[in-house]
Amino acid sequence: MANTKEIQDRIKSINDTLKITNAMYMISSSKLKKAKKMLADTEPYFFTLQSEMSRILRHLPDMEDIYFKSNEDKPMEERKVGYIVITADKGLAGSYNHNVLKLAEEHLLSYPNHELFVLGELGRHYFEQRGIEIEKQFHYTVQNPTLNRARNIAEEIIEMYQEEKLDEVYIIYTTMVNAVQEETQILQLLPLKKTDFNMKLPIDIPHEELALRPSAEAVMDRIVPDYVVGFVYGALVESYSCEQNARMMAMEAASKSAKDMLHELDILYNRARQAAITQEITEVIAGAKSQKRKRKK
Structure with a gap:
């Protein structure tokens, strides 16, 4: 899956094209x-x-x-x-x-x-x-x-x-x-x-x-x-x-295609963001558990 920065760049590019069409x-x-x-x-x-x-x-x-x-x-x-x-x-x-x-x-x-x-x-x-x-x-x-x-x-x-x-x-x-x-x-x-x-x-x-x-x-x-x-x-x-x-x-057809692509990219962007947030939470929990084990020792 592409990262959020790549997806944002694609969304910006398609929005610019949509303005032209x-x-x-x-x-x-x-x-x-x-x-x-x-x-x-x-x-x-x-x-x-x-x-x-x-x-x-x-x-x-x-x-x-x-x-x-x-x-x-x-x-x-x-x-x-x-x-x-x-x-x-x-x-x-x-x-x-x-x-x-x-x-x-x-x-x-x-x-x-x-x-x-x-x-x-x-x-x-x-x-x-x-x-x-x-x-x-x-x-x-x-x-x-x-x-x-x-x-x-x-x-x-x-x-x-x-x-x-x-x-x-x-x-x-x-x-x-x-x-x-x-x-x-x-x-x-x-x-x-x-x-x-x-x-x-x-x-x-x-x-x-x-x-x-x-x-x-x-x-x-x-x-x-x-x-x-x-x-x-x-x-x-x-x-x-x-x-x-x-x-x-x-x-008109190009604008419709661009809007469809933007809809798909919005979904993809939200998934990528959610995955990134989930990963950050997982890393924080894993770090907290690691610190807790160290204190017990």
């Missing part, structure tokens, strides 16, 4: 609330863009546009595919980063002709250590997602797509299913699919007249980049929210 939990909780408000403030605008795109496609379902092209006639091994991978800047967030990186690696193997775009320090270090080439490192901290950063990322991706340096673009990020469950997913960012914008209207509602100037294609080419910006921004904010939520759960 509690503080990290509170910080992540505050950041999560802020991120949810950021997303809620911008969602109406981008949902309206999506609605307008649906209206245009409802009136002109056969419209040809670069953002809605099909690559079905191109063999899979010849397609140039871009992947935007959103990870965290730091760990201590459970399986959050592991799930994103695992999904990204699986899809990178499917397309040998790929381009990798990484956000987050952990993702950059992970791919660099494995010798996987990164086409572009967006040196933004994912701790502060903003519309300006999302616009810079989207503009670069759209430019490469327009120049046919990329045939398809996918984004890998984490979405929050509910308060305790997160899901890592991959979604196609470009080209867009017309079926994703099909909004079924009741039969008795007539189609409104729509005037598109200078042309439907020009209007769509103006709307789609903003829609892509909104999608990237939403993915950044949702990933950030999931990271904070995952860190909260990890810190």
Whole structure:
């Protein structure tokens, strides 16, 4: 059994760690609330863009546009595919980063002709250590997602797509299913699919007249980049929210484990103290008996 000094040192060390985990939990909780408000403030605008795109496609379902092209006639091994991978800047967030990186690696193997775009320090270090080439490192901290950063990322991706340096673009990020469950997913960012914008209207509602100037294609080419910006921004904010939520759960579990360890150490400390007191009493009694025998002699 460890002596009382060793047990006290362990208790002090765990208490110090407990203070850190509690503080990290509170910080992540505050950041999560802020991120949810950021997303809620911008969602109406981008949902309206999506609605307008649906209206245009409802009136002109056969419209040809670069953002809605099909690559079905191109063999899979010849397609140039871009992947935007959103990870965290730091760990201590459970399986959050592991799930994103695992999904990204699986899809990178499917397309040998790929381009990798990484956000987050952990993702950059992970791919660099494995010798996987990164086409572009967006040196933004994912701790502060903003519309300006999302616009810079989207503009670069759209430019490469327009120049046919990329045939398809996918984004890998984490979405929050509910308060305790997160899901890592991959979604196609470009080209867009017309079926994703099909909004079924009741039969008795007539189609409104729509005037598109200078042309439907020009209007769509103006709307789609903003829609892509909104999608990237939403993915950044949702990933950030999931990271904070995952860190909260990890810190909560760590705090619970620390409290359980402290409870066990308290019991162990009391036993060690009791054993030490018992030993001291035994030594005092043994010494008294020894002195008594000497006096009798």
